[in-house]
Amino acid sequence: MNTKFKTVSSSNISISQLMLPSHTNFSGKIHGGFILSLLDQIAFACASKFSGNYCVTASVDTVNFLKPIEVGELVTMKAKVNYVGKSSMIVGIRVEAENIQTGEKNHCNSSYFTMVAKDENGNKALVPGLILSNVEEVRRFQNCLKQIALKKQSDAQKNSIDFGSIESIMSSNLYNVKLDLK
Template identity: 55%
Template sequence: MKAKSAENSRTTITELMIPSYANFGGKIHGGILLSLMDKVAYATATKHSGAYCVTVSVDNVDFLQPVEVGELVSMMASVNYVGNSSMIIGIKVIAENVKSGLVKHTNTSYFTMVAKNEDGSLMTVPSLILNSKDDVRRFAEAVKRKQLRKGYQEQMEAEKSAFTFEKQKELIDGQRCEVHIKEER
């Protein structure tokens, strides 16, 4: 399988934000933006792998600034990392006020996608050619995020068995909650 560069699969989806996309506060609903991010992640992963791809996880969906009705939103995506069957797709979202020309960065997110064969089994994807320092940085950052996520998951799993009620109460002491548990008989 021939390696492919990140440039080969870079994808941008641009869409005008219309009133039906707005939430009760008059801003574009986060679910609309997530749906668009999922679409661009699918397109990018499919271009790289040449196969049907599915989303397996989403990291860091931080809504940095609200998106307004009438703005032109662009989702710019690239393959930042490849494993055997998985790809991490980095997505940068910008919104442009087409009247004023003001452009703002509204979201950055990372979608992990996997490629599937016709029978639904996982398939190997092409390795990634890194042609720039930015490509190297993105790949290295993805490796670091994977390591941190794995360490976090392992720590949470290890603490589950030792996480007694007393330790739980100690952890939440001083937080904005009230514990009202009726005595069990």
């Protein structure tokens, strides 16, 4: 366990970028893939700033696209470390789009990335402990613990098949699927 500790606020980072026509999808809105690329960049910067190491994306745990982003809006992403393990960190990211003519802001996306710190040889590196300084930081940390527990539970269940449950689901006609095991 690392004896060095850092505050959540020491990980805070934000980036802003004007959305251009070249960032759009076929419907004229900003492409989700472009936003995902920016999310990965800020998650890297946040985790690297906090850990003092090069970091890699281990998983994208949640990406909620809440509202579309328009061409000409200023997108601001704010990231902070919400949880730390031995070498991993969960980075929470909030995305807001601002109409620069009216000043109206919309919360467009919330995302959670698990990042892992690496040393100069590519091995996992210890990250500083996390100092929680207010109730909101404690809430975010607790939510990460819940997400980790749900992920472990889901991973454990993925390798088992309950044929009784599958047969009752199949016979319910709720799903457009046919079971044809050979």
